[in-house]
Amino acid sequence: MKVESIVEHITIKIDGEDVQVPKGINVIEAVKMAGKGKVVPHYCYHPKLSIAGNCRMCMVEMGMPMRDRATGEAILEEDGSPKIGWMPKPTIGCATDVAPGMHIRTDSEMVKESRNGVTEFLLINHPLDCPICDQAGECRLQEFSAEHGRGYSRFIEDKNVKPKRTRLGPRVMLDDERCILCSRCVRFTQEVADEDVLGFVDRGTYSTLTCYPGKELAHNYSLNTVDICPVGALTSTDFRFKMRVWFLKRTPSICTESSVGANTEIWSREGKIYRITPRRNDAVNDTWMTDSGRALYKAVESDDRLTHYTIEGVHKTSDEVAAAAVEMLKAGDAVVVGSVHSSLEEQFYYGMIAQRCSAKPMLVSHYGEGDGLLLSEDRSPNLRGALVTGLIDALPTADLEPLARSVEAGSVKTIFAVNEDLTELGLSKELLAKVQVIYVGTHANATSEVANLVIPSLMVFEKDGTFINQNFLVQRFKAAVPGPRGIQPDFTVLEKICAPLAQEKPAPVTIDAVWERMAATFDILPEDARWRTLPEAGLALDGTAFQELQFVETKNLKYDPAKAEVPQAEPAGV
Amino acid sequence: MELLNTSLPYLLPIVYAVAMISVFMGLCAYSVLAERKVSGWIQGRVGPNRTRLPLLGHIPILGNLMTGLGLFQPAADGLKFLFKEEITPGHVRKSYYYLAPIVALAPALTTMVVVPFGRYVDADGVMQPLVLANVDLGMLIVLAISSLGVYGIVLAGWASNSKYPFLGGIRASAQMISFELSMGLALLPVFMWAAAPGSEYGMSLFGVVQSQQSAWLGLWQPLSALIFLVALFAETNRLPFDMAESETDLVGGFHTEYGAFKFGLFFVAEYAHIIIGSAVFVLLFAGGWNFLPWLADPWGDGLIGALLSVGWFMAKVFFMIFFFIWMRWTLPRFRYDQVMSLGWKILLPVAVGNLVLNTFIIAIYDTLTR
Amino acid sequence: MAKTKVLERKPLTFAEKTFLPQIAGGLKTTFATMLQKKVTLQYPEERPNIPDNYRGVPTLVRDPNGREKCVSCQLCEFVCPPKAIRITPGEIDPEAEPDRAHVEKAPKEFDINMLRCIYCGLCQEVCPEEAIYLQDVFSLSGYSREEMINNKEKLYELGGTLPDSHYKWDKKKAAEVAGNSH
Ligand code: SF4
Numbered sequence A: 001m002k003v004e005s006i007v008e009h010i011t012i013k014i015d016g017e018d019v020q021v022p023k024g025i026n027v028i029e030a031v032k033m034a035g036k037g038k039v040v041p042h043y044c045y046h047p048k049l050s051i052a053g054n055c056r057m058c059m060v061e062m063g064m065p066m067r068d069r070a071t072g073e074a075i076l077e078e079d080g081s082p083k084i085g086w087m088p089k090p091t092i093g094c095a096t097d098v099a100p101g102m103h104i105r106t107d108s109e110m111v112k113e114s115r116n117g118v119t120e121f122l123l124i125n126h127p128l129d130c131p132i133c134d135q136a137g138e139c140r141l142q143e144f145s146a147e148h149g150r151g152y153s154r155f156i157e158d159k160n161v162k163p164k165r166t167r168l169g170p171r172v173m174l175d176d177e178r179c180i181l182c183s184r185c186v187r188f189t190q191e192v193a194d195e196d197v198l199g200f201v202d203r204g205t206y207s208t209l210t211c212y213p214g215k216e217l218a219h220n221y222s223l224n225t226v227d228i229c230p231v232g233a234l235t236s237t238d239f240r241f242k243m244r245v246w247f248l249k250r251t252p253s254i255c256t257e258s259s260v261g262a263n264t265e266i267w268s269r270e271g272k273i274y275r276i277t278p279r280r281n282d283a284v285n286d287t288w289m290t291d292s293g294r295a296l297y298k299a300v301e302s303d304d305r306l307t308h309y310t311i312e313g314v315h316k317t318s319d320e321v322a323a324a325a326v327e328m329l330k331a332g333d334a335v336v337v338g339s340v341h342s343s344l345e346e347q348f349y350y351g352m353i354a355q356r357c358s359a360k361p362m363l364v365s366h367y368g369e370g371d372g373l374l375l376s377e378d379r380s381p382n383l384r385g386a387l388v389t390g391l392i393d394a395l396p397t398a399d400l401e402p403l404a405r406s407v408e409a410g411s412v413k414t415i416f417a418v419n420e421d422l423t424e425l426g427l428s429k430e431l432l433a434k435v436q437v438i439y440v441g442t443h444a445n446a447t448s449e450v451a452n453l454v455i456p457s458l459m460v461f462e463k464d465g466t467f468i469n470q471n472f473l474v475q476r477f478k479a480a481v482p483g484p485r486g487i488q489p490d491f492t493v494l495e496k497i498c499a500p501l502a503q504e505k506p507a508p509v510t511i512d513a514v515w516e517r518m519a520a521t522f523d524i525l526p527e528d529a530r531w532r533t534l535p536e537a538g539l540a541l542d543g544t545a546f547q548e549l550q551f552v553e554t555k556n557l558k559y560d561p562a563k564a565e566v567p568q569a570e571p572a573g574v
Numbered sequence B: 001m002e003l004l005n006t007s008l009p010y011l012l013p014i015v016y017a018v019a020m021i022s023v024f025m026g027l028c029a030y031s032v033l034a035e036r037k038v039s040g041w042i043q044g045r046v047g048p049n050r051t052r053l054p055l056l057g058h059i060p061i062l063g064n065l066m067t068g069l070g071l072f073q074p075a076a077d078g079l080k081f082l083f084k085e086e087i088t089p090g091h092v093r094k095s096y097y098y099l100a101p102i103v104a105l106a107p108a109l110t111t112m113v114v115v116p117f118g119r120y121v122d123a124d125g126v127m128q129p130l131v132l133a134n135v136d137l138g139m140l141i142v143l144a145i146s147s148l149g150v151y152g153i154v155l156a157g158w159a160s161n162s163k164y165p166f167l168g169g170i171r172a173s174a175q176m177i178s179f180e181l182s183m184g185l186a187l188l189p190v191f192m193w194a195a196a197p198g199s200e201y202g203m204s205l206f207g208v209v210q211s212q213q214s215a216w217l218g219l220w221q222p223l224s225a226l227i228f229l230v231a232l233f234a235e236t237n238r239l240p241f242d243m244a245e246s247e248t249d250l251v252g253g254f255h256t257e258y259g260a261f262k263f264g265l266f267f268v269a270e271y272a273h274i275i276i277g278s279a280v281f282v283l284l285f286a287g288g289w290n291f292l293p294w295l296a297d298p299w300g301d302g303l304i305g306a307l308l309s310v311g312w313f314m315a316k317v318f319f320m321i322f323f324f325i326w327m328r329w330t331l332p333r334f335r336y337d338q339v340m341s342l343g344w345k346i347l348l349p350v351a352v353g354n355l356v357l358n359t360f361i362i363a364i365y366d367t368l369t370r
Numbered sequence C: 001m002a003k004t005k006v007l008e009r010k011p012l013t014f015a016e017k018t019f020l021p022q023i024a025g026g027l028k029t030t031f032a033t034m035l036q037k038k039v040t041l042q043y044p045e046e047r048p049n050i051p052d053n054y055r056g057v058p059t060l061v062r063d064p065n066g067r068e069k070c071v072s073c074q075l076c077e078f079v080c081p082p083k084a085i086r087i088t089p090g091e092i093d094p095e096a097e098p099d100r101a102h103v104e105k106a107p108k109e110f111d112i113n114m115l116r117c118i119y120c121g122l123c124q125e126v127c128p129e130e131a132i133y134l135q136d137v138f139s140l141s142g143y144s145r146e147e148m149i150n151n152k153e154k155l156y157e158l159g160g161t162l163p164d165s166h167y168k169w170d171k172k173k174a175a176e177v178a179g180n181s182h
């Protein structure tokens, strides 16, 4: 189901060349689609917001073939081509939808002149703040001034003074002098976040962005305003003055906050993560993400990271720990407590391990309240993955009461726990003392303290892998930063445990080797699916097999339980 | 007393020899200083002027003057060589490697024995040379032994067991052979003139000097002098003929693998050769201790006269040393093939021609004067 | 097409072929040089005159009010070809420095690794605040690698104060105080 097949196409002429574009889009999008590096510069237009048309940067010249009013016949030039009636003044591209036969000029003298003029006006009161402005390097105003501005100022009067350090909310700071009044932030809070807190007061050049009296920009989507602000007016309190964006490496990743699986970008420099921003995926999160999801990276540097493979608290190599784990699992009466936070590849391994030592796999659910937008009730990124890999066939339980009873009864000798604090799930430390515990996890907790074997694992920012989101969309994430020194990717260690259980020799595994095995094992995955070749926008699976299950998600931005069907993965960046 | 008298003939030469070696080594050290100073001056610099010995250097005025002239520098240089870490690369042939610097220095010290450096008038009123060993074959000994010096270089090149030193050694030996020939041929006319049949001096260097009381040989045998001089530069491995260590293409040449005191020995050997070479040139062509052409011997008898003759001789030698250094900063280094073709294609034929010419002239002269 | 001019090379005379006159000429030249005035500077006692545009050790400077000029924009870090500069940006605490609060940003740490620096001067060229200068410090040495990394303190110590013709931030402050908003 490709977009093109359902959308009607029309032909327009952009700078004298015929271009096929879908009907109903505006000129900015049409020009972008036409490619060849052509863009219509714009500030206030945002593909996911309503059109305001107030920045006037997107001026283009537009014309239509002329028709005789009386007959409706096309008027022709002398050489037989249709005569074009050009509008006498430029028009804004964002508010002009394409129409068949439309002619657009994006680089005529008039267009250039108007862009130059708009830029000059925008810069009149703009402070010379780039050296201390966090937006520098990703600032539209900077870019367009360089491209379309005149390079010097003719404004010799005093500039306006506006409030420079206004706190809009706990996470957002406003520098009013830099604001170009595009109203993107206002429209976002109204239209997407659905919490009307921002507005302009005063008029003309004195216009100032403020919160409504008694309110502040505190909702869980406030940082999206920082993303969409084309200039450095809105800045993130967290990222403020931390690092210049041009030093940061961008790595595509997936948010682990909930089963929405928002597409993200990790911004890191030399192994340190500085911020997380949303990545556009129209099938998942449009261009937004939650504030809470952006803060998850802080756990990477927390002090209680597990950084050593240990046996009974003594540092060992991964091989020794793996061998010890194999011994324990071989002894029988083992239970695997998997994790809905593990990647698809890891869950595949846990499933295999459980199968090979005839252990019963269990999962614990992590549910919370949803906000109907990009935070779903299922607060785990990969519950669907556990279903797909067959780790479980029913929804996970809230705690491990049955396991506690078995331990009490002495019918369990070994618990292989992944990233779950068993002590909070009904197994007290005393109970755990009765069994052998193998703990795989990223951070220390009560379970890791009593565990006999500890296998540190990598966080989502440190490894390659895949998650399956609420819509059965397989999404891939890449390692942005290296993990703690000496920690191997989880599936490398798991292979060392898994292979000996079936009397095999552990082989060095790559993620694509895991995928080769998974694609061969599970019918639901396409035969030729490989991690490396997964589409950027995600691979949609057919989730009908799991329709019977009562998933907890309620309706949110891209999920509707009423018609939980195959989602349509649209190519990102349309 | 008895003992002293009997042992004196044996003791005295040893004392002389030790004294000579000390003076000679001192000369070497100060030649190094001269090299550094003159190089500096020619390049518009001042050269070493910082080293100061504790007591001497603090004499008012004089101390500063000596420091400025760098007179204490040789001591510092010597100490530096002595106290540097002795490194012996693992790949060298040990015994030969250690032998090479000694072989390089020894010939220069040996030739010194037959080089006269002044004259005195003995009790009988006969003029005698100031020399350790006044042998009749002086010049032959000089030639024979000084050419052994190249063995040090060849040995160093070969024992270092690495490319550049090896190339340096090979070059040195080839060069030595090429120029030795012309040098010998250039010398023949000198002795043909100086030691006419029946003369009492034979090939002794004293005789050559004595024969120059009127005109110096350099004046009426300029061609021989020139050939000898060029060959001398080549033999001492000095620029523009320092092919053996040409640092632009051979890193350090034969001594690339040498450091610390072993390198110091090579270094001293080079200057020792220069000094001996200069001395021989002065003896053969520049009148030795004779004052000026046709103004032979204004030095009186007695001790003063002897010292004056030594002084004048040394002055000439110092000028020659200066000339060596001066030349170094005037001419660029030749290419190796140029060195070879100069030796074989130009110097050798010219030297042969010179010999033949002189033979004829002597024959004619003899016939006429008979 | 450009005209090619063929230069006739005169055959060498006999005297020239022997090189002897040339060698004599050369000796004369070198001897004359020897007698010329020496150009040597007696370094530690005598110091060279450093021209104004000399590119010495990069330093950070203060404005005439003694405030640090660098705002840690990190452009110099970006432009530095051998990546000698390392900056940790920081925020100015408005409580601690009320008269500088409007500058908002200042470097928390500023290291220039002089083992890497190639004295290209690009940092000075790129600095929008005229805060980094390659001044006249030309002799620098240390016993360890760490010593060769100039930290912020050292950089300001080396840099001192330079006259400022812009007073950018003072003007900004003045405008803020005058407040030409309505
Ligand atoms: S908003 Fe853009 S143009 Fe304005 S100061 Fe910031 S970076 Fe510079």
Ligand code: SF4
Residues within 6 Å of the ligand: A178, A179, A180, A181, A182, A183, A184, A185, A186, A209, A225, A228, A229, A230, A231, A233, A234
């Ligand atoms: S703060 Fe930013 S997004 Fe909001 S109106 Fe101003 S420029 Fe636009």
Ligand code: SF4
Residues within 6 Å of the ligand: A131, C069, C070, C071, C072, C073, C074, C075, C076, C077, C087, C123, C126, C127, C128, C129, C130, C131, C132
């Ligand atoms: S020295 Fe200049 S360029 Fe470097 S960070 Fe400071 S203000 Fe920016």
Ligand code: SF4
Residues within 6 Å of the ligand: C058, C076, C079, C080, C081, C082, C083, C084, C085, C112, C116, C117, C118, C119, C120, C121, C122, C123, C124, C134
């Ligand atoms: S002078 Fe050049 S190399 Fe040195 S710190 Fe500045 S930019 Fe870097």
Ligand code: FES
Residues within 6 Å of the ligand: A041, A042, A043, A044, A045, A052, A053, A054, A055, A056, A057, A058, A092, A093, A094, A095
């Ligand atoms: S983008 Fe069209 S007016 Fe702003």
